[in-house]
Amino acid sequence: YYTSIPGSCNFETQDQEWTTVCGLTQDTSDDFDWNISNSAVTGQTHPHTDHTPGKGQRFLYVNSSTQKEGNRARITTTKFFPPSLGVCRVRFWFWMFPSRQTGVLKVYAVEEHGMDILMWSSSRNEENKW
Numbered sequence: 001y002y003t004s005i006p007g008s009c010n011f012e013t014q015d016q017e018w019t020t021v022c023g024l025t026q027d028t029s030d031d032f033d034w035n036i037s038n039s040a041v042t043g044q045t046h047p048h049t050d051h052t053p054g055k056g057q058r059f060l061y062v063n064s065s066t067q068k069e070g071n072r073a074r075i076t077t078t079k080f081f082p083p084s085l086g087v088c089r090v091r092f093w094f095w096m097f098p099s100r101q102t103g104v105l106k107v108y109a110v111e112e113h114g115m116d117i118l119m120w121s122s123s124r125n126e127e128n129k130w
Contacts, residue, residue, distance in 0.1 A: 018036050023078045023079050031072050034073055036061070037058065037059065051130040060075075088109070096122065104122070105123075
């Protein structure tokens with residue numbers, strides 16, 4: 001159901017086409033990039049499939065194992081969300097099993113004058129699952 005809603009993405013695309021297909025862009029001023037994969041590149045506790053029901057296998061990820069504290073990987077939407085009456089919903093699944101290199105996952109909204117507003121953050125997911 002959720003993969004057919006406008007604005008949704010399951011990352012089942014070829015290589016770097018996910019940015020165009022999903023309406024996302026890499027921030028050129030950050031320290032490292034997001035990528036898609038069907039398995040994370042580090043550790044034994046990585047997810048082996050994505051959260052999408054059915055045949056979905058790809059997901060968006062960052063490899064934080066080689067990064068320094070304070071480094072950022074940032075993606076932004078290429079389309080503006082329409083104005084609403086104070087209700088905007090963003091739904092996503094994340095897998096963030098704790099390790100020494102796990103950082104903080106943050107979701108920001110950018111208001112009309114360009115100010116970033118922190119909407120949600122998580123520094124770990126206690127369970128080894130989506």
